[in-house]
Amino acid sequence: MSDYPSVILEQAVNQMASLPGVGRRTALRLVLHLLRQTDEEVEAFSNAFTRLKKDVVYCRECHNISDTEICPICGSPRRDHSTICVVENVQDVMSIENTGQYTGVYHVLGGVISPMEGIGPKDIEIDSLMERLAKGEVEEIILALPTTMEGDTTNFYIYRRIQNAGLDIKISQIARGIAVGNQLEYTDEITLGRSIVNRTEFKG
């Protein structure tokens, strides 16, 4: 006899456990929770994901998730279209938007270059970034990729592509340093070291 009292239950648990970070025990708990909901609630739960897969599109300009061909950020006349912030994924756009500090537009790469995982420049949205830059309307790009070897590699690759294309574009990257509210003694050495090298003028 199988561990599960029902094959249908087991199949639902298998599907739930296919999500990253969800173990079989948690999956069972979540599935039994769903089973206690009404038919309509379970229907709404399931439909949300098929609808997402069917109807969601990626913005033709920045490749962010969108309901329309051009996302609300790229379509907004209030945003500064001469500045592009290059990020790894959709969550990063949401994080930066939440700060309320950025008025430019974005470019979502959908990953970073990672020879270890077999992800090359052609696997992420770098060519489409170069096409946007080639139009001549962009004055600055801000590299906001993760502080990892892969992020650094991707930064450098983009930098070289822009140089090779002979484009006159200011390339900056987001500041690395001690997080606001953090104490120096608990900061890792690399971050602390960089924050000294890349010190900024104190405006009293």
Added chain:
Amino acid sequence: MSDYPSVILEQAVNQMASLPGVGRRTALRLVLHLLRQTDEEVEAFSNAFTRLKKDVVYCRECHNISDTEICPICGSPRRDHSTICVVENVQDVMSIENTGQYTGVYHVLGGVISPMEGIGPKDIEIDSLMERLAKGEVEEIILALPTTMEGDTTNFYIYRRIQNAGLDIKISQIARGIAVGNQLEYTDEITLGRSIVNRTEFKG
């Protein structure tokens, strides 16, 4: 503007975050994972839950989740039908089955009596348990409810109902004591106290 770049994405995140213990950040991560899967995979994911809700039944005898009107345990001639183990939920049946130490049948209450949460005896499967016992074929019931005030209350309620019905049934409960492999110094006082009071004969 909403925090999410897409209303459809937001709806999917809302549904995922409706699961217990899943926060909005985790929900977003899981939904973006689903979005990277194929159409067929997302379809299979969604269908598993609607199918579960539509097709799964509860065993007429023990109220365990089942694919059939009578579950494989209740339907098995190899199980001892004169012994019923009373548990709170489906997971408990699976845990006890996994031990391979129990050959009787089960009764799934679907909860425990909890005045705090407004759960009374009528809200869980106690009447149906009494009906099973009234048939006169059961010789022993094993109470395997959680060691909580609610579990104790439910144990005592079932005990009284059996006494009041004048049924001649042996009532036992699963042993409480030091877990195998645990050291005494790390065991809580109540468990340690009970394990001394309820000591068993040493068979050398």
